[in-house]
Amino acid sequence: MAAKITVQDLTMAYGDLVVMHDLNFEIQDKDIFVIMGGSGCGKSTLLRHLIGLREPAKGSILYDGKDFTATPLAERGPFFQRFGVMYQSAALWSSLTLAENISMPLEESCKLPPKTLRDLACYKLSLVGLSGYEDFYPSQISGGMKKRAGIARAMALDPDILFLDEPSSGLDPLSSRRLDDLILGLRDGQGSTIVIVTHELASIFSIANNAVFLDTATHTQGALGNPSELRDHSDNPAVRLFLNRGDTPPSSP
């Protein structure tokens, strides 16, 4: 059985600027996979490659063994339908209310009565703790609420794979904790695979079962594995430093 997502020899570049080269990792079904690294190291860029918004400079990305990057754009529909994406800036459609933001993709995917659409939107919003805000416009809610609404929209089509770009930045500790519960709930309740970009160490250790560390110094992947193990036993000092918040890492045995 092929892994859910396979990244092979991926090199990402903006023109001549190579952001990361030779990334190799696999994401298994029902993984909660964290992409971590310093600011500006290319985490969002990696996410954009995974969802096909940018083409790799080299290498390929496979979903369930099917080559995504080799598929022409016109035939990528079935892949896209499995993705739910929350962007770093939430990217809500500002001229639609929160409920419409969620029901618009639903409306376009299949014919549903208005009541069902509304119920679905309310349900997704209450999962992120935003029930009662269905009729607000994105400009009328706070930054953290936008983040959460962005997550609700990413879940609109019950995606198989959820990509979240820094979902917990801008959230208070309690909401952030709730978000962790939600992510676990989605994995256990719907069997989703979840790929998260995050710096939140507490949530990395409590929910992630696998992680990749992108190293700014070498422009390649610094480590791959379970975050708690990486913290204590990684042979890359940069990774230990990162996962210990800059404290002198305990010497690895």
Next chain:
Amino acid sequence: MTSSPHPPPTAVWQQDGEAVSLTLAGDWLRAGPAVSVTGTAPDRAPTRYQTDALGTHDSTLPAFILAHLRTLKAPTGDQPPTPLDGLPDNLRGLLQLALAVPEDGGAHPDTRPLSRLETIGNATLSTWQSGLALVDFIGQAVLSLGRFARGRARFRTSDFWVTLQQCGVEALPIVSLISFLIGLILAFVGSVQLAHFGADLYVADLVGISMVREMGVVMTAIIMSGRTGAAFAAHIGSMKANEEIDALRTFGFDPFDFLVLPRILALVLMMPILTVYADIVGILGGMLVGAASGIPPVLYWTETVASLHITTASLGVLKSPFFGAAIAISGCMQGMRAGNSSAAVGEATTRAVVTAITSVIVLDSAFAAVFTLLDI
């Protein structure tokens, strides 16, 4: 995947004294058939769920249950959590999350439908408000000009040069094309009529006077409304949507001096130059038609020059800075008043172009009236 079709989703409510049970069966899928509900939903949460015959399901199922739970009266005080017995574990987990935060009361924005009278009243008030806003904006522009004259207005000179270039040199191609065609059209229409009287040569007077006095400046103003007025509104409007204007303010810049003033100055400076240019290109267009119908260009030119007094020639140019100011003010004002969404920026741009063209035409009529009174 089973080859048999999905059994349709059903929900059955049963009430037995205090106990309410909800029996869920079939495959609850978004793309599948609609749910058939039997019995009426009581105004109480189900005490028990029967899910033995439940097949596969997506979010439609928890959404259905949650929608019912949300219709119930908000629990007052400490209440035991809503029972979710009988639901499969995965559903129970998700529903508990969804119910964890109570619905935010009072958070609903006012969505009461308005009566006819209220609609008319609101429309009147908003017209009055936008009139006031216009006066206010013009007042601010004058104050800002005053600060500029005393050297106290702060804006980036490099921005000013870029704006100058955008509404000057970069507008030349479109102004050339339109003015040339207008000259051509005037000459065509004129020469057909004048030929009846054997006064072919007077087409030069016709084109010269109408270009210089009206068409040159009005067409340039209309082009600039669509081109530059719209650009001003879109640029300032999207800055507003991104909180960029607030950022300027917190750094101690007056957004008005910083954004609006250089744009008004640039357009006021460029409009006369563009107008003179448009006049000349329009006359050249007329000359081409003249040449085609047998008037030598040299003769055409002397006739044009002879027909234009310095007063006539200066009228169009005199009006142009006023038109420039009107266009810049319309564009910037709509941009500054735009709402916080991308759609609002679109609306602001539309309003900017409409306001700019309207004010140009209204101003032109006012000038025509004044010039007639003064007998120019």
